[in-house]
Amino acid sequence: MNLKTLSFSVRIATIMLLPWNVVSAGDTTLYKMLLENGAINQEQYEQLLKYNELQKNEGKMEEEVSKPKVDTQVKANVGSNNFQYKIGGRTMIDTAFYHDDVTPLNNSTKFRRVRLFIKGKMFKDWAWKTQYEFAGSGTLKDAYLKYMGLGDTTTLYLGQFGAAGSLEDSNSSKYITLMERALPVLAFSPATRYIGMGLSTYGNNWSFKTTLAGENGKTDELERDGLGLSGRMTYAPWHENDRVLHLGISRTFRIPRGNDTIRFGTKPEIDSNNMLIDTGRITAVNSYSIFGLETAWTRGPFSLQGEYIKTNVTRENISSLAFSGWYFYGSLFLTNESRPYDVMRGDFGRVNPKHPLHKGGVGAWEIALRLSSLSLEDQDIKGGKEDNLTLGINWYVNSNIRFMLNYVKAKVKDAVTSGEDENIDIVGIRTQVDF
């Protein structure tokens, strides 16, 4: 390969690996000279400029990096074919201080999430993603294939991906308002990743997702293997830039596998080394179902969000069980941002500070207060009850880096670890970057 062919081949590009596009503006100098010298006429000059303009539009910084979807960054389509790649990930480092009561909750600094993914698009209608969690002992998170050829608004999923269910559980951990999801979401986790099939679709103000979910790759200490069918429907009567009303309902039906046991439990709302409430293994389970109601409202910098989740367990020759919980929180951006709603997914996306640090601003500042409650007690199951009050301050330095400070006051009744009531205070700090 000589230098001349090289000069051409170097224009080959990797479109998806960059979140922004860049264009060549240098040729305009030549055009101008040629016009001035009469080598081309005004009309030709303008035509060439128009090309350059196209370039610039093509290349202008993507304003809407806030959208958490693959597709917004998947643009180039070469002829009838395409092959695109994107690499990324997230790192969350938590430091937590526990003023424990009876059960010891050790102060710690640890990686909460260290994920890398590679995803891409091929042949117009197909996309794929592989994501691995390096924190802890390592877990395969996503590994799926998407088919988008059923229509503009419909996507078919094959592989391991999150099941349908719950606003907060569907929402990426990169975008949730407080460090951890709320107690009932953590305990029932309706959007757990399983291997299966799924279909998602949306309209102007609604979204729908249904999943047929089997097992998952990891050894699940909370015994959720089996087969499940889930659905989630969301409706947003209005969703303008900074005014959103979101309503949603979800339902999961699962049959456990093998030894017919399930288990629900959760740590407090800052990750710790002990689950204080926990059903333990519930045996002789025929099936269980999770039912969720969700709502959210934003108006400018204010937002409210809440969910109610109820889980019913039917058992062989024993009476059925019911556990339920709820959470409710309010958030306020002191710097006047608004939580961005994604109607296609029926959840919230990336916060882009109006005045990020690198532009001389203070970033975005948000305060939030959440109340949550969960009971894991019913009949013979004495899993304890817990109420959490969580106060959070978020500092979004820019679109991709935020620092979180959370204070959690946890009141536990009949903690399974101690058998006693406990009053716990926890302070947590998170450093988060996603790329």
Place this chain on the structure above:
Amino acid sequence: MNLKTLSFSVRIATIMLLPWNVVSAGDTTLYKMLLENGAINQEQYEQLLKYNELQKNEGKMEEEVSKPKVDTQVKANVGSNNFQYKIGGRTMIDTAFYHDDVTPLNNSTKFRRVRLFIKGKMFKDWAWKTQYEFAGSGTLKDAYLKYMGLGDTTTLYLGQFGAAGSLEDSNSSKYITLMERALPVLAFSPATRYIGMGLSTYGNNWSFKTTLAGENGKTDELERDGLGLSGRMTYAPWHENDRVLHLGISRTFRIPRGNDTIRFGTKPEIDSNNMLIDTGRITAVNSYSIFGLETAWTRGPFSLQGEYIKTNVTRENISSLAFSGWYFYGSLFLTNESRPYDVMRGDFGRVNPKHPLHKGGVGAWEIALRLSSLSLEDQDIKGGKEDNLTLGINWYVNSNIRFMLNYVKAKVKDAVTSGEDENIDIVGIRTQVDF
């Protein structure tokens, strides 16, 4: 850095990250204008066009993406130096239903393979690859350095890579015709990845590979550590576009390490939780050798392929052992594709559907039937015998996505799991994407 220098630096490119090349055709507009206006003459115009033509040739969609070799995608050579990277991987999701006989073979959905690799080329003659298997508990697959400075057709390998041996075992799992390799290939796996050195070379109608293979990174439950020397020679009397005759012979000699034990066993031809035939640990082993004969024939949409593999084990103060097996299969593309032969490697590559789905076609459809047989019984070793009949239907949606449906009828004599003869029916479905 100002905008002008930026406009130049953006032409920098990552050549290897894309499987296709793309060229700038926009300059021709300017050339045409200049010609029409008399600013350049016809000869100059043609010279400029010729450059553009070079570009187009350079950039035309790679027709031969079917070749499974790194090198076909490693093209750019900058001055005397070069640095290229390619990222990719494969995901295979299997669902299997077992009608087991005595030994339980649990129905399951699981990841058969979830691999990511990064590979590249540097300084003209050197290339490297690192590939990791994320399915299961995680395994380092490839980690090697290649040197290509010994001549155009010769490659030296250093590191962990597949040893020389067997057509089907050498063939990438992305391109094998049925979901799993045949019984004797699975049991003896002559092309296991070890740390060592290798040399491969080829001519117009032959290929040769030899490897000096030590241990491998993983804890090998089948006890293959030690030191081995392998060689494989293939010869293709003819190999036109759709007419191929392939002949091959391979031989491996290995000395086990440490406790001098080896073990051969295999699951049926759809991956399951139990090995039904298995020699168990053979002790006091001095050395063992694997001898393979292979042939394949394609004529348009038809192809035939078969191998015979025999393994001899010499033992300290005990008589030697011999185990052997064979498989034979035929395949037919209903949509008239032909299995593409790679004479440089002596194996088969990627199937490119003539009418892929994204161009409005039906993809490629292939049916295949395989018979295979393996005996792991000799003298004191009662490892069982197994015959499998496998029927497969493959749907290649496009070059990189295929769905596979396999039915396996397994007849086992003296299954080691039950001590009985067993008759098993298995149905498997695979979703496969590679990128």
Place this chain on the structure above:
Amino acid sequence: MNLKTLSFSVRIATIMLLPWNVVSAGDTTLYKMLLENGAINQEQYEQLLKYNELQKNEGKMEEEVSKPKVDTQVKANVGSNNFQYKIGGRTMIDTAFYHDDVTPLNNSTKFRRVRLFIKGKMFKDWAWKTQYEFAGSGTLKDAYLKYMGLGDTTTLYLGQFGAAGSLEDSNSSKYITLMERALPVLAFSPATRYIGMGLSTYGNNWSFKTTLAGENGKTDELERDGLGLSGRMTYAPWHENDRVLHLGISRTFRIPRGNDTIRFGTKPEIDSNNMLIDTGRITAVNSYSIFGLETAWTRGPFSLQGEYIKTNVTRENISSLAFSGWYFYGSLFLTNESRPYDVMRGDFGRVNPKHPLHKGGVGAWEIALRLSSLSLEDQDIKGGKEDNLTLGINWYVNSNIRFMLNYVKAKVKDAVTSGEDENIDIVGIRTQVDF
């Protein structure tokens, strides 16, 4: 997207993924024609050429790939924003032959390091890195966020990264002169990666780094969890191209966590399956401190380097302990290269052969001789003493590939594995590539 806009969008580039820049020189043909035909005048022609010259400067092969810092490869800055990615890694394959004495040290071929990283820069002042070690059972190495907005020479670290301490321990394993670091560096490893915060800064001839280091993600078999404060200060009275004098001092103070135990031990200077000297668990530890003195000197192809490291352990109600060791080595490049000094980090970087193989040269050849000594005996702790003599030959094929041959003569007094004195000879070969 039609072909025309494509022709523009393909100029989009991935700047960070390549260590070199490439420019388009093809346009000059057009400029020349236009000049000859009078469509542009001489002045305009020269202006256009000047642009091209800028391009060439922009794109010329980076001469200083030797600098091991992220930042030298992070250049493009788009508007007020930037998003850059770089992928890379290293593979080191070791074969070692042990002539052991009493304790068995098994001959082996294994991966010493197989690392991949992804790192990047965002929003002007921020950078991040995630690096994973795939060799062995897998370990998360780096996962940190860097802030560079405190000034041109100051960097703040958040996350998991190497603590401050020791010249050889700070130096990347890609650039150390012998296969393994010296005995006292291995045993006390002051630059272990922990989760914490750090600050590094430098001047014309000095560097300073301080870290507040907590725990680390892995289960550390050598019991180093806890909280520590470290600092390292280096000073180079002169550091011209090939004449360097480096002086340094470092200090670490750590408090162990939980069961208050620590442990120091090391394998010989070629990695093996047994630690011959080892304090075992030292209990009732209040705190320990590591004190290090370091110096290095280069003059053309010659270099000398040495360190003294002393560790004090204070114990509850028992007298304190002190262990210490040192190493000293000389190296000579037969091919006249010089070890490149990085004053910003106070360590040494990548060796670029003057005559690499791909340019018809012999690569760089280096010989080195090291003496090292370590005592892990004090009062009740009988951890043994060891002296190593290591002779090394390095062949740098090019900037990124080197082969190493090391011979180690180890003399051990009171080896903990055998209770006896041992005399061991080890030969090791390393194949190293980094990309």
